[in-house]
Amino acid sequence: MRIVIGEGSCGIAAGAGKVHTKLSSYLVNSDIEIGIAGCIGMCFLEPIVDIYDGKKLLKRLVKVKEEDTENIAVSLRNNDFEALKKYEISTEDSVFLEKQTRIALRRCGLIDPESIDAYTSDGGYSALKKALTSMSPEEVIEEIKISGLAGRGGAGFPTWFKWNAARNSEGTEKYLICNADEGDPGAFMDRAVIESDPHALIEGMLIGAYAIGAKNAFVYVRAEYPLAIIRLQKAINEAMEKGFLGNNILGTSFSCFLKIKAGAGAFVCGEETALIESLEGKRGMPRLKPPFPAEKGYENKPSNINNVETFANVAWIIENGGKAFSSMGTENSKGTKVFALTGKIKRGGLVEIPMGLTLREVIYDIGGGIRDDKEFKAVQLGGPSGGCIPKELLDTVIDYKALNATGAIMGSGGMVVMDEGTCMVNMARFFLDFTTKESCGKCVHCRIGTKRMFEILTRITEGNGKDGDIELLEELCDGIRSGALCGLGQTAPNPVLTTIKYFRHEYEAHINEKKCPAGECAALRTYHINEEKCKGCTLCAKKCPVNAISGKVKEAHIIDITKCIKCGQCKEVCRFDAVEIK
Amino acid sequence: MCGHCCNSDLSLLTEVFNDMNGNGDNLISVLQKAQDIYGYLPTDVLYEIAEKTGNSPAKVMGVATFYTQFRLKKVGKYLILLCKGTACHVNGADSIEKAICEELKIQDGDTTEDGLFSLKTVACLGCCSLSPVMMINEDTYGSLTPAKTVEILREIRGREAK
Numbered sequence: 001m002r003i004v005i006g007e008g009s010c011g012i013a014a015g016a017g018k019v020h021t022k023l024s025s026y027l028v029n030s031d032i033e034i035g036i037a038g039c040i041g042m043c044f045l046e047p048i049v050d051i052y053d054g055k056k057l058l059k060r061l062v063k064v065k066e067e068d069t070e071n072i073a074v075s076l077r078n079n080d081f082e083a084l085k086k087y088e089i090s091t092e093d094s095v096f097l098e099k100q101t102r103i104a105l106r107r108c109g110l111i112d113p114e115s116i117d118a119y120t121s122d123g124g125y126s127a128l129k130k131a132l133t134s135m136s137p138e139e140v141i142e143e144i145k146i147s148g149l150a151g152r153g154g155a156g157f158p159t160w161f162k163w164n165a166a167r168n169s170e171g172t173e174k175y176l177i178c179n180a181d182e183g184d185p186g187a188f189m190d191r192a193v194i195e196s197d198p199h200a201l202i203e204g205m206l207i208g209a210y211a212i213g214a215k216n217a218f219v220y221v222r223a224e225y226p227l228a229i230i231r232l233q234k235a236i237n238e239a240m241e242k243g244f245l246g247n248n249i250l251g252t253s254f255s256c257f258l259k260i261k262a263g264a265g266a267f268v269c270g271e272e273t274a275l276i277e278s279l280e281g282k283r284g285m286p287r288l289k290p291p292f293p294a295e296k297g298y299e300n301k302p303s304n305i306n307n308v309e310t311f312a313n314v315a316w317i318i319e320n321g322g323k324a325f326s327s328m329g330t331e332n333s334k335g336t337k338v339f340a341l342t343g344k345i346k347r348g349g350l351v352e353i354p355m356g357l358t359l360r361e362v363i364y365d366i367g368g369g370i371r372d373d374k375e376f377k378a379v380q381l382g383g384p385s386g387g388c389i390p391k392e393l394l395d396t397v398i399d400y401k402a403l404n405a406t407g408a409i410m411g412s413g414g415m416v417v418m419d420e421g422t423c424m425v426n427m428a429r430f431f432l433d434f435t436t437k438e439s440c441g442k443c444v445h446c447r448i449g450t451k452r453m454f455e456i457l458t459r460i461t462e463g464n465g466k467d468g469d470i471e472l473l474e475e476l477c478d479g480i481r482s483g484a485l486c487g488l489g490q491t492a493p494n495p496v497l498t499t500i501k502y503f504r505h506e507y508e509a510h511i512n513e514k515k516c517p518a519g520e521c522a523a524l525r526t527y528h529i530n531e532e533k534c535k536g537c538t539l540c541a542k543k544c545p546v547n548a549i550s551g552k553v554k555e556a557h558i559i560d561i562t563k564c565i566k567c568g569q570c571k572e573v574c575r576f577d578a579v580e581i582k
Numbered sequence: 583m584c585g586h587c588c589n590s591d592l593s594l595l596t597e598v599f600n601d602m603n604g605n606g607d608n609l610i611s612v613l614q615k616a617q618d619i620y621g622y623l624p625t626d627v628l629y630e631i632a633e634k635t636g637n638s639p640a641k642v643m644g645v646a647t648f649y650t651q652f653r654l655k656k657v658g659k660y661l662i663l664l665c666k667g668t669a670c671h672v673n674g675a676d677s678i679e680k681a682i683c684e685e686l687k688i689q690d691g692d693t694t695e696d697g698l699f700s701l702k703t704v705a706c707l708g709c710c711s712l713s714p715v716m717m718i719n720e721d722t723y724g725s726l727t728p729a730k731t732v733e734i735l736r737e738i739r740g741r742e743a744k
């Protein structure tokens with residue numbers, strides 16, 4: 001028997017490391033092995049402990065706490081599986097994985113990410129061998145073309161086309177670069193792949209390097225992912241030792257070296273030309289395109305940049321054939337896509353689904369719908385470059401074209417679900433706050449335009465919105481979209497435009513009635529005590545920092561709204577849910 | 583050389599510069615290593631790096647101020663990274679920030695007078711399913727509420743007072 005603990009960053013944050021230590025201490029001198037895996041994607045159930053017999057999963061224990069470990073260890077020693085029932089995953093929660101189709105995540109959470117043997121014994125590096133020994137670079141590119149694989153970093157550009165361009169570009173020194181900057185706040189697909197199955201990325205990159213003719217490759221990983229960097233470095237070292245990286249890989253004439261470059265915290269460095277500047281050690285300011293990286297990239301040499309998830313699909317495609325990949329999905333979007341499902345969702349985590357499912361299927365069937373029985377309001381796709389999709393469009397299918405038609409984008413995979421308590425104007429303000437801070441400052445439209453939009457959105461949420469503000473926002477959006485130099489600025493208006501398009505009434509309520517329908521904007525809300533619910537416990541009155549609450553013991557209390565500073569502490573301390581926001 | 587008060591021990595950088603010559607390391611990596619050594623990037627260190635890497639001080643400063651990872655001021659013993667990414671925003675990161683600021687009487691980017699805590703807001707720590715999230719040095723804390731956050735801070739302060 002073997003037990004495996006899920007130790008990706010989120011598992012560890014939820015306490016998986018402590019569970020591991022405790023379990024180990026209780027299981028010394030037993031023949032039960034303890035190992036680790038990366039992230040299975042069921043973040044809402046972490047920490048997760050899987051019990052295996054060989055390769056067969058016997059039991060999956062979820063939300064395991066330190067206190068539970070002694071009990072679990074005793075049951076394991078006694079082979080008493082009945083006693084483990086109370087920790088086991090429910091059938092309801094099992095649905096989360098059952099409805100998924102996993103290609104990029106195929107080994108995530110199942111194998112030990114820190115062991116190359118775990119990868120090779122599961123068939124790893126056989127696709128590399130196949131490509132190097134039985135396919136020409138052109139045939140590799142052709143197979144990727146048949147698969148219909150498109151870039152998963154956001155833009156959805158056909159991968160084969162970029163590879164082909166880099167291959168045909170003049171020059172003998174070429175570079176392959178993996179974009180692991182994952183800047184969309186609220187997305188963690190790439191982190192999970194690197195932490196859970198780093199060799200899948202390396203294998204995909206090697207096949208790509210072979211296809212375009214690159215001898216040197218980089219992975220640009222964002223600084224906030226220390227564990228991903230550690231595991232990837234370990235994987236690179238092991239791959240070097242075993243001859244999958246370095247000179248004359250697998251005895252062929254193909255040689256390739258791989259290096260990690262840690263980013264230093266700048267969203268714009270996810271943009272490919274800014275990333276190249278940063279790789280060169282400079283400020284990450286985007287370059288004007290053309291020339292495209294395929295002609296002049298890193299050190300002005302032909303370069304090809306792909307996203308982590310794009311590469312994670314490559315070995316599978318070479319192994320199973322492009323047709324197997326393109327048989328999944330829709331007319332214009334093939335294969336699968338990974339999403340990081342978060343926000344006000346019941347079952348949040350990593351979801352990989354075939355293209356063509358609807359948003360409703362992902363949010364309700366897989367994600368279990370909205371937490372705390374609240375109403376669904378919108379789902380945000382594509383982060384700061386994307387948009388908010390309302391309830392009426394929940395049946396939109398997930399493919400590049402259909403999502404673009406809503407005004408949002410597929411994006412890199414962030415899927416943040418919002419409920420009735422989220423103010424959409426404030427949401428737009430949140431994203432503009434982000435883009436103003438992250439704008440590199442090179443072009444005027446982006447640097448100043450986003451700032452003006454942010455100011456307008458701020459005044460609206462503070463109750464100082466003016467007649468004509470919505471139209472002014474629309475005008476600014478138009479200008480920035482067409483005038484900005486890079487994708488950051490060009491797409492920055494999307495969160496504003498989609499919220500105006502689908503939630504105009506919320507903007508109008510803020511501006512005309514000075515009301516925030518969601519009750520989120522502090523300046524526009526007033527606190528009241530519901531007389532029927534209030535038990536007169538006096539807790540709120542004691543807590544209020546400005547003595548705005550009065551009332552006798554065991555009688556309903558009242559808030560003097562002229563004194564109230566809207567700090568919300570009364571609502572927080574009330575045990576009877578009697579404080580209401582209007 | 584900068585006429586500043588920092589007086590850093592520049593000999594600690596020797597190894598960084600030696601490494602650099604070996605494998606053509608770039609300016610960003612050098613700054614990252616320097617920050618690992620000093621905890622932040624003191625002005626005299628920036629000048630030294632400019633000289634040894636053959637860049638102008640303006641270029642070094644330009645890179646150091648472009649990336650949010652680099653700090654030009656000393657940070658407290660406990661560095662709080664509070665996530666204000668989308669998932670955390672939707673789940674109430676603003677109220678967590680308010681709680682921290684009120685408890686420690688500092689704003690984003692500041693350090694408490696006793697040098698114990700610094701607060702920095704960041705966009706996404708990659709643990710979105712546990713949002714709202716903060717990291718204090720190496721430890722991640724998830725599913726925060728204002729009350730829980732204050733409790734964590736007081737616990738650390740209590741431990742330090744002993």
Ligand SMILES: Cc1cc2nc3c(=O)[nH]c(=O)nc-3n(C[C@H](O)[C@H](O)[C@H](O)COP(=O)(O)O)c2cc1C
Pocket residue numbers: 150151152153154155156157159179180181182183184267268269270271272273305306307308310412486487488
């Ligand atoms: C502002 C901005 C941020 C971006 N951030 C990322 C990112 O974090 N990760 C990523 O893979 N692509 C990002 N991209 C897209 C890249 O420029 C590029 O298109 C992508 O890495 C290409 O890989 P793919 O073809 O495999 O998608 C970003 C683009 C822009 C304009």
Ligand code: FES
Pocket residue numbers: 185186187665666667668669670671705706707708709710711713714715
């Ligand atoms: S949004 Fe806070 S951890 Fe991702």
